[in-house]
Amino acid sequence: GENVEQHPSTLSVQEGDSAVIKCTYSDSASNYFPWYKQELGKRPQLIIDIRSNVGEKKDQRIAVTLNKTAKHFSLHITETQPEDSAVYFCAAMETSYDKVIFGPGTSLSVIP
Amino acid sequence: DTGVSQDPRHKITKRGQNVTFRCDPISEHNRLYWYRQTLGQGPEFLTYFQNEAQLEKSRLLSDRFSAERPKGSFSTLEIQRTEQGDSAMYLCASSYLQKNPQSDEKLFFGSGTQLSVL
Numbered sequence: 001g002e003n004v005e006q007h008p009s010t011l012s013v014q015e016g017d018s019a020v021i022k023c024t025y026s027d028s029a030s031n032y033f034p035w036y037k038q039e040l041g042k043r044p045q046l047i048i049d050i051r052s053n054v055g056e057k058k059d060q061r062i063a064v065t066l067n068k069t070a071k072h073f074s075l076h077i078t079e080t081q082p083e084d085s086a087v088y089f090c091a092a093m094e095t096s097y098d099k100v101i102f103g104p105g106t107s108l109s110v111i112p
Numbered sequence: 113d114t115g116v117s118q119d120p121r122h123k124i125t126k127r128g129q130n131v132t133f134r135c136d137p138i139s140e141h142n143r144l145y146w147y148r149q150t151l152g153q154g155p156e157f158l159t160y161f162q163n164e165a166q167l168e169k170s171r172l173l174s175d176r177f178s179a180e181r182p183k184g185s186f187s188t189l190e191i192q193r194t195e196q197g198d199s200a201m202y203l204c205a206s207s208y209l210q211k212n213p214q215s216d217e218k219l220f221f222g223s224g225t226q227l228s229v230l
Contacts, residue, residue, distance in 0.1 A: 006154075034217070034218070034219070036219075043203070043221040043223050044155065044221050046219065049218065093217050099145070099157055099160050102147075102156075102157075104153055105152070
């Protein structure tokens with residue numbers, strides 16, 4: 001089955017700097033890659049997603065890139081703000097079973 | 113509130129007792145997932161449903177865990193003979209999956225049920 005790895009596990013950046021979180025997946029047939037943000041004590045919420053037929057997608061300060069050959073995808077947050085502090089999870093959807101498998105998460109801290 | 117709702121929010125039980133959690137998905141969603149999340153970890157897949165059909169149950173899940181979605185609407189997750197290792201946040205999520213034209217598998221999560229086994 002699908003296995004999703006995520007790095008780094010923790011990340012601290014100064015306000016205004018960029019943050020990058022990287023994920024790898026194992027199943028080359030996976031074709032949908034969402035990113036979720038989970039604030040302390042709250043439910044995970046989708047922030048951006050990408051399909052395997054697209055190499056990059058951007059939504060304001062957030063962008064995701066996908067390299068199908070290398071089986072890795074990344075989340076880029078520019079001009080970070082304190083409210084970006086949260087745990088971020090990448091995920092991959094297995095085409096064969098259509099279930100969504102999550103990575104272990106990255107705890108992002110934006111220092112004012 | 114038209115989002116995913118879970119009940120109860122918190123459950124404290126003694127080891128060996130049975131517990132049951134309920135999830136009400138977004139009404140038009142045909143997919144329903146159960147995940148388990150422990151502190152500092154990502155959501156771990158447990159099982160999922162397409163309408164009332166259970167499509168897959170994680171191989172990591174023991175026979176003490178069972179889930180149902182009898183009418184393709186709400187779902188229940190039961191844990192029998194609870195163990196301290198079952199202590200976790202149990203998250204439910206729902207989505208609408210359409211094959212043609214293909215939709216995105218955007219999961220909407222509930223607030224979860226925090227289980228503590230003493």
